[in-house]
Structures are given as structure tokens and as C-alpha cells.
Amino acid sequence: MPFLDLRPVNDGLKAQILADLSDLIDANTFINGTQVSEFEASFAHYCGTHLCVGVASGLDAIRFALISAGIEAEDEVILPANTFVATLEAVTQAGGVPILADVSEEDYNIDVAAAEAAITPRTRVLLPVHLYGHMADMRALASLAARHRLELVEDACQAHGAERDGLRAGAVGRAGAFSFYPGKNLGAMGDAGALVTDDEELASRARALREHGQSAKYRHDVEGYTARLDTIQALVLLHKLPLLDSWNEERRAAAQAYSEQLMGVGDLTLPPMPADRASVWHLYVVRTSDPDRLSAFLAERRIGTGRHYPEPAHLAPAYSWLGYRRGAFPIAEELCDHALSLPMFAGISEEQLQVVVEAISDFFRGG
Numbered sequence: 001m002p003f004l005d006l007r008p009v010n011d012g013l014k015a016q017i018l019a020d021l022s023d024l025i026d027a028n029t030f031i032n033g034t035q036v037s038e039f040e041a042s043f044a045h046y047c048g049t050h051l052c053v054g055v056a057s058g059l060d061a062i063r064f065a066l067i068s069a070g071i072e073a074e075d076e077v078i079l080p081a082n083t084f085v086a087t088l089e090a091v092t093q094a095g096g097v098p099i100l101a102d103v104s105e106e107d108y109n110i111d112v113a114a115a116e117a118a119i120t121p122r123t124r125v126l127l128p129v130h131l132y133g134h135m136a137d138m139r140a141l142a143s144l145a146a147r148h149r150l151e152l153v154e155d156a157c158q159a160h161g162a163e164r165d166g167l168r169a170g171a172v173g174r175a176g177a178f179s180f181y182p183g184k185n186l187g188a189m190g191d192a193g194a195l196v197t198d199d200e201e202l203a204s205r206a207r208a209l210r211e212h213g214q215s216a217k218y219r220h221d222v223e224g225y226t227a228r229l230d231t232i233q234a235l236v237l238l239h240k241l242p243l244l245d246s247w248n249e250e251r252r253a254a255a256q257a258y259s260e261q262l263m264g265v266g267d268l269t270l271p272p273m274p275a276d277r278a279s280v281w282h283l284y285v286v287r288t289s290d291p292d293r294l295s296a297f298l299a300e301r302r303i304g305t306g307r308h309y310p311e312p313a314h315l316a317p318a319y320s321w322l323g324y325r326r327g328a329f330p331i332a333e334e335l336c337d338h339a340l341s342l343p344m345f346a347g348i349s350e351e352q353l354q355v356v357v358e359a360i361s362d363f364f365r366g367g
């Protein structure tokens with residue numbers, strides 16, 4: 001069983017997508033086709049925001065959200081130490097300086113007290129990440145941002161549809177950034193992303209950035225990029241969005257089943273289980289003393305697993321210039337050293353979950 005199988009989701013949509021694709025090829029509307037604005041309207045509605053700007057990737061979405069929110073050179077941006085490297089890339093590529101804060105044992109997301117302790121006079125933005133599909137404590141973070149007059153931008157690339165305390169992922173900050181990389185909860189068939197916001201000015205800056213800085217054709221007010229959402233990807237996403245909630249529900253059921261059956265097995269630490277819809281379970285991440293050995297054992301039984309992430313961003317060679325040392329963020333480091341992601345995808349069957357659970361039990365029985 002692969003770590004991630006997209007066939008249960010894609011198989012049922014293939015015929016419809018191919019038919020629409022055939023029309024699109026005849027219409028030649030590969031750039032800025034009507035499907036792009038249609039998807040933007042639908043996704044904004046889904047997130048509970050007024051506006052959505054489709055872009056080429058999640059990285060573009062975070063980067064454009066930061067630039068459009070007014071980040072200037074050397075502005076400090078506070079983000080969690082346990083995240084995918086793209087969150088840091090977005091900050092530096094927007095001209096900012098990433099300042100990391102440790103994560104919390106409660107939800108594996110940015111620790112609000114640690115974020116507060118990292119604030120300096122140069123801090124401009126708080127950039128929480130809703131990692132593994134668990135929504136960060138946005139109530140506390142919004143109040144922290146307000147008290148210190150900081151911009152709040154959400155990296156919601158793993159949290160399409162997550163909710164916590166009545167708030168929805170992506171809709172709390174000045175802007176929220178999503179990735180539609182194929183393996184995300186809402187995935188395209190290639191690279192794609194979007195930012196959502198209620199701020200018309202921010203949205204129009206982001207629209208210019210994605211298209212060579214244009215406010216109108218061949219009018220270049222700012223320097224921009226080639227980073228539009230492809231019409232083909234918008235077409236795919238339009239087919240998938242109506243099914244996202246049911247897929248997230250399947251992930252929740254799978255997480256529930258894992259947690260019930262893996263409780264007390266070996267030395268596993270199971271992931272936090274939020275009671276409401278706070279998690280959309282992008283990943284189901286357990287902790288164990290030797291994740292590589294468990295992973296190798298499962299691989300022998302043809303069960304795929306993942307490490308998210310084996311190396312904390314602050315210890316990556318690409319970011320050694322930030323000057324952080326091992327020991328700087330103990331909880332993030334402990335997670336990186338011991339985390340193992342089990343197979344998790346919409347459409348994973350009870351039998352498949354059973355196979356994983358039995359294999360893990362065998363491993364700890366010395367099997």
C-alpha cells in the first residue's frame with residue numbers, strides 16, 4: 001500500500017475531467033480561462049472569504065500574500081520551527097527575515113508564547129502554519145497580532161477546510177495561502193495554489209504579481225512573475241472542490257480508527273486528536289523512538305510511510321545563515337527526529353488501515 005494513493009479520488013472524476021479538457025483544448029483558453037475566475041469564486045466561498053486569487057503554487061500564494069500585505073526588506077516574519085521549507089522560502093523571497101519559534105505539544109503548531117517572545121521592534125508579520133491539517137490557535141494569534149500591530153498571514157497549505165473555535169483556516173488573517181499540489185487535501189493534477197482574503201487592495205496587488213506586475217495588459221506598475229493558476233488546473237479543481245468535505249470526513253474517520261487501534265501499541269505517541277473539525281488530517285503523524293527502523297519494517301510489508309520532516313528547517317544547510325543551532329527549538333527537533341507519517345488519504349479502506357495497524361503491532365512484538 002502506498003503512503004499516498006490518489007486513485008480513489010481521481011478515478012471517479014477522470015471521464016468528466018477528460019471531457020472538459022477536450023472542450024478546453026478546442027477553446028484555446030489555457031491562460032486566464034473562465035474556469036480560473038469560477039474556481040476563485042467557489043474557493044473564496046468555501047473558505048468564507050470574499051476574494052481568492054489563483055496562483056501557480058502554494059509558495060507563490062504565501063510569497064504574494066506577504067508582499068501584498070506590505071512586507072519590506074529586512075522585516076521580520078515569525079513562523080513555526082516545524083514546517084515545510086516553502087514557508088521559509090516565501091519569507092526570504094519576499095525580502096523578509098524568517099524568525100522561528102518553537103511549536104507546542106498541544107497541536108504541533110506554533111507555540112503562541114514562543115511567538116510572543118520572538119517579537120522585536122522589526123517584527124512585521126506572524127505567519128502560523130496549520131501543519132498536518134491541524135489548525136493553529138488563531139484566536140490567540142489574532143489577539144497577539146492585534147496587540148503588537150502585526151500582520152497575520154496563514155500558511156494553510158495543509159489545511160483546506162479546517163476549523164477551530166468557529167474560525168476557518170485561511171479566513172482569519174489578512175490573507176491565507178493554500179497549495180493544490182496533487183497530494184494536498186484539495187489537489188490539482190500538477191502545481192497550483194491560491195490565496196484568500198477579504199482585502200480588495202491586497203487581492204489586486206496579488207493579481208498583478210502573478211502576471212508580470214500588470215494592472216492592465218502591458219501596464220507594469222510593479223515587477224511581477226509568471227505565476228498564474230493554469231486554466232487546466234482550475235478545471236480540475238472545480239471538479240474536486242464539491243467533494244472536499246466528504247474526503248476530509250474520510251480522513252477524519254481514518255484518523256479516528258488509527259488512534260483507537262494504535263492506542264498503547266509499542267512506544268507510539270499518537271497525534272493530538274482535536275474534538276471538533278479542527279483537523280482535516282492532511283497527515284497522520286505518530287512519534288516513535290526509531291522511525292527509520294519502523295519505516296523499513298513497514299516497507300518490507302509494502303506499506304509506504306513518510307517523514308514530515310526529517311530535518312528541521314533551522315538545521316537545513318539552505319538556512320544555516322540564519323545562525324540557529326541544534327537545541328534552539330527542542331519540541332520541533334524532537335518531532336523531526338521521531339515523527340513517522342502513516343498512510344493517509346481519502347478513500348483509504350478499513351482493510352488497509354487494519355493492515356497498517358497489524359504490521360505496526362507486529363513490529364513492536366518483535367515480529
Ligand SMILES: *Cc1c(COP(=O)(O)O)cnc(C)c1O
Nearest residue numbers: 057058059084086157158179181
Ligand atoms: C505544500 C506546502 C507549501 C508549498 O506548496 P507548493 O504548492 O508545493 O509550493 C507550503 N507550506 C506548507 C506547510 C506546505 O505543506
